[in-house]
Amino acid sequence: MVTIKDIAKRAGVSYATVSRALNNKADVNENTRKMIVKLAEKMGYRPNVIAQSLVTKRTKHIALIVPDVSNPFFAELSRSISEASNKAGYIVTACNTGWDSKRENFMLEHMQSQQVAGIIIKPTAFYKPETFDSINIPLVVFWHPYKNETDFIEIDHSAGGKMATEHLIECGYKNIAYIGGDALSPANQLRSLAYQQALQENNFQVKHDLIIYGGFDLQSGYDRIKKLLEQGSVRPDAVFCGNDYIALGVLQYLYEKKIRVPEDFGVIGYDDIYFSGLPMINLTTIAQPRDEMGSSAVKLILDQIDFMKNNADKDNIKNNYRKPARILLKPALKVRGTTRKPA
Amino acid sequence: MVTIKDIAKRAGVSYATVSRALNNKADVNENTRKMIVKLAEKMGYRPNVIAQSLVTKRTKHIALIVPDVSNPFFAELSRSISEASNKAGYIVTACNTGWDSKRENFMLEHMQSQQVAGIIIKPTAFYKPETFDSINIPLVVFWHPYKNETDFIEIDHSAGGKMATEHLIECGYKNIAYIGGDALSPANQLRSLAYQQALQENNFQVKHDLIIYGGFDLQSGYDRIKKLLEQGSVRPDAVFCGNDYIALGVLQYLYEKKIRVPEDFGVIGYDDIYFSGLPMINLTTIAQPRDEMGSSAVKLILDQIDFMKNNADKDNIKNNYRKPARILLKPALKVRGTTRKPA
């Protein structure tokens, strides 16, 4: 491994000069610089980012912590975050928690040990209030307002849930079920609540038997629509699903049972993952603004980094001086083929 | 930020002792250790991985460089690599090149600057022979044998291409087209070649007009089947696609034009991404063994790390002492609904 000292020796200058030259500092003779840069290239020099970080006390890494990167929703979010970060000269490290909050905590700890410049996290469920207290680096949380101390980006899931439910009502469906994901997922609860409210406002009865929770995966959707239709006390004729995966599972069951969609049964998902838009799937769904989510998150991180730099003299900046930002993003209804035309 | 020096001061010991205690070194009094560990916890100590890495000269990071993490194939591969890495105590940083080899080179450079423990890469296209020459950290390359100097994991795309083509022939299709991705992708070329060979071996004529390349995306599949069917000199009745995305585009076109699949037109993809298996899509495809790919890649990286550790005294180890590994993985045919029953 070739270091600036090696270069200095060969160039016959001090290694401080090499450092200055390579970092484009102002006060270096132009000729010396050129000579050093060329030499560095020739010798195959690669700056040791680790060493740089140790002295500058900052890295160019942003950590992204999500439940599952292989879920297209998170994959797409991840890509939008990567792009925004790269544009600002940051690299992102994406970690899976696998919907496991123990693992989530571990990753949170670990990323701080890594001295990342900031953390963007989509928590798996409600976190304990103290979880984020000990984090004193830039942090952006998706979806979960927490006191007033961290930046967060919220999606208006109440609006989303309402939109979805009212759409099904307008389509003329009468017994609308809700198949959610993890019962403890706050987003899930907000949607479920909005669903219930929308029903009531429209003079529909809220039936407990039509509300069930489970996993956010396809199999879970399949299993639960099966249970609902084969063993339930009330037969639904439409279902609002906690995410597109669940909806895909529901569609699969209906498809197998040759139940006509949307004529005899309506299905609406949530997230608008890429594949939902394929004509072979054509799932009506609620779209979350992924790109906006990604770019906003990165922007907030950069703001915090900026703020800390400008206030490096003060102590305990983050919690005491900076007013946390809250961004509320709107989801949008995508009407497609799994719901019939409004009556 | 609390450091081991802070802890040492509070504990009334030297900071070397703190380091030893926290790292579970053998020669520390059990009581001192307990005291220090408890104190560290109380003070909210987090080891500075950057500093650790600087002295130990290794990090626990593995870089994964792929064209596009939002493509389910890479997302799933990425997850399998993450899991295998985590098990071994490594974290993975996944980077997109966006199918851009300039960006790929940049990432390669950058990751080395980051002092990652190893790099796993799926190159976007043929690389220049010298690309990997200057890399002297553990490296695993997917798909592209390169001299004898780096480990690589190859998928037998010749076998895959042959399998796909012969399956279409057995199904009784007569004019089989090939819609590939990037013409310069080696995997693509191998499949294309195998397709041509399989045709010849079965006494089918290879028709240039039935072979076209483009992007690996859905739109590209859609556009090119459209062109083939609307403007082509020979009308195909089946198509072997370079990946599932392209096949999805083809299916979309056929769906819109109400061309019956598999009765009047056969479609086969490549990759077996998750969504291809959904009953609504039900795409016949060639599955690449993602999990095996991921775990093998990580294993090879770990082997190299091990090897380097055990030969730390020697110089220029990687190229001169270690025999590079080559792993050949077999793809598998998944017969589903977009091809008819063999005649």
Added chain:
DNA sequence: CTGAAAGCGCTAACAC
């Protein structure tokens, strides 16, 4: 414009 030197937080000899 350049060199000398301090030190980032930590590990790993080496002494005692």
Added chain:
DNA sequence: GTGTTAGCGCTTTCAG
């Protein structure tokens, strides 16, 4: 078992 000390590769004063 514990303290002392020398770096890891680099940036950044501080002198000159």
